Structure formats: structure tokens, C-alpha cells
Amino acid sequence: DTEVTQTPKHLVMGMTNKKSLKCEQHMGHRAMYWYKQKAKKPPELMFVYSYEKLSINESVPSRFSPECPNSSLLNLHLHALQPEDSALYLCASSQGHGENTEAFFGQGTRLTVV
Amino acid sequence: DAKTTQPPSMDCAEGRAANLPCNHSTISGNEYVYWYRQIHSQGPQYIIHGLKNNETNEMASLIITEDRKSSTLILPHATLRDTAVYYCTTTQAAGNKLTFGGGTRVLVKP
Numbered sequence: 001d002t003e004v005t006q007t008p009k010h011l012v013m014g015m016t017n018k019k020s021l022k023c024e025q026h027m028g029h030r031a032m033y034w035y036k037q038k039a040k041k042p043p044e045l046m047f048v049y050s051y052e053k054l055s056i057n058e059s060v061p062s063r064f065s066p067e068c069p070n071s072s073l074l075n076l077h078l079h080a081l082q083p084e085d086s087a088l089y090l091c092a093s094s095q096g097h098g099e100n101t102e103a104f105f106g107q108g109t110r111l112t113v114v
Numbered sequence: 115d116a117k118t119t120q121p122p123s124m125d126c127a128e129g130r131a132a133n134l135p136c137n138h139s140t141i142s143g144n145e146y147v148y149w150y151r152q153i154h155s156q157g158p159q160y161i162i163h164g165l166k167n168n169e170t171n172e173m174a175s176l177i178i179t180e181d182r183k184s185s186t187l188i189l190p191h192a193t194l195r196d197t198a199v200y201y202c203t204t205t206q207a208a209g210n211k212l213t214f215g216g217g218t219r220v221l222v223k224p
Contacts, residue, residue, distance in 0.1 A: 004157070031210045033210075033212065042199075042201060042214035042215060042216060042217055043152075043158065043214050044214075045211065045212065045213050048210050048211065050210050055210060056210070056211055088155075090157050090158070092157070092158075092212070094210065094212070096210060101146075101148075101205060101210070101212075102148065102160040102163060103150075103158075103160065103212050104160070105157030105158045105159070106157050107156055107157050108156075108157055
């Protein structure tokens with residue numbers, strides 16, 4: 001199984017809503033990532049978890065709150081978002097150690113904030 | 115991780131080889147060169163990586179210059195399905211900070 005599964009595929013939320021994005025992998029990977037991608041731009045790194053601990057936070061606003069409940073799951077909790085936060089949110093995972101650090105990406109959640 | 119520079123776009127004829135350049139002049143000795151591609155509306159897909167030797171797999175070949183300051187990704191026989199944005203990036207072994215530059219938008223034409 002070389003899949004990274006993200007749910008939901010599409011999400012529309014109001015600026016006062018609280019929602020969560022979910023990501024799951026069963027490859028035994030110990031590094032997991034969240035990216036944000038706006039149209040026609042490259043993915044921007046938001047967070048990295050390594051061995052279930054937050055290792056990188058790229059100065060992301062606190063209205064985005066990541067969580068890694070176990071080595072297979074990664075969540076992104078959303079609260080009080082702004083319309084400019086509308087984007088494709090990508091999850092990825094990689095081995096997290098050793099030479100081969102190629103990342104596997106999910107298909108993303110397309111988020112619209114209204 | 116080293117900053118990478120790629121041409122913003124290029125066209126390629128179907129069936130011909132596509133050669134995609136990348137400059138990474140500030141790469142350090144323990145950084146690998148990785149290539150990914152992103153087909154429209156999908157998540158990025160790993161293609162190939164290397165440290166200093168040339169590499170080949172079923173998808174592509176990677177040529178890294180001797181001074182490691184640049185590399186070329188070669189798609190040997192481009193198909194219409196290879197139309198995508200191709201990203202060159204560098205990362206340390208076991209390094210987990212994977213970031214993307216602007217990429218090259220490749221259009222394969224019949």
C-alpha cells in the first residue's frame with residue numbers, strides 16, 4: 001500500500017466554522033507533512049511531524065492547528081479561517097530516516113472559505 | 115536546503131526526449147537532488163533522486179554535473195500524459211524539510 005489518503009476531497013466552510021482535515025498512511029512512514037497550495041503556485045510547506053512530534057512549523061497562523069494522534073494519522077484542525085485561506089491542502093509522508101526520503105502525497109483537500 | 119532555479123515553462127514534442135534543467139549552485143555535500151512532478155489537480159509524484167552519480171529508473175534519468183551545481187531530468191520518450199509541472203528540490207539524507215521552488219511547466223504537444 002503506497003497510498004496517502006486525505007479526507008474530505010472538498011470542503012466548504014464559513015469563517016466561524018471549525019473543521020478538520022484528515023490524512024492517513026499505512027506505509028510505516030515516520031515523517032508526515034502538511035502543505036498549502038494556491039492556484040498556479042508551488043506547494044508551500046506548513047508543518048512537519050517526525051516520529052509523531054512536531055518538528056517544523058513554518059510560521060503558520062494559529063488558526064491552523066496540526067495534530068498527529070499516531071504514526072499513521074495526521075490531522076489539520078481549522079478555526080476562524082479567512083477567504084484567503086482557500087486553497088488545496090496536501091498531506092505527504094516519507095520514511096523519515098535513512099537515505100531514501102522520497103515523499104508520497106495524497107490527492108489533497110480543496111478548501112473553500114466563504 | 116539549497117535554492118533551486120528552473121525555467122518556468124517548456125514545450126516538448128510527443129515521442130521526443132524532454133530535457134529539464136535545474137540549477138542548485140548552493141547545494142551542500144550531503145544534500146540529494148530530488149525531482150517530483152504534479153499533474154493538474156493531483157498531488158505531487160516522486161520521480162527520481164540522486165547524490166552525485168547519474169541515476170535511471172522506469173520513469174526518467176537524472177544527470178548531475180560533476181560539481182553538483184546543476185542537474186538535468188530526462189524523460190526519454192515524452193507522452194501527452196507527461197504534461198505536468200516538474201519540481202527540482204534538494205534535501206539532506208533523512209532530512210524532512212521538503213520544499214518546492216517554482217518548477218517548470220512542461221507541455222507535451224502531439
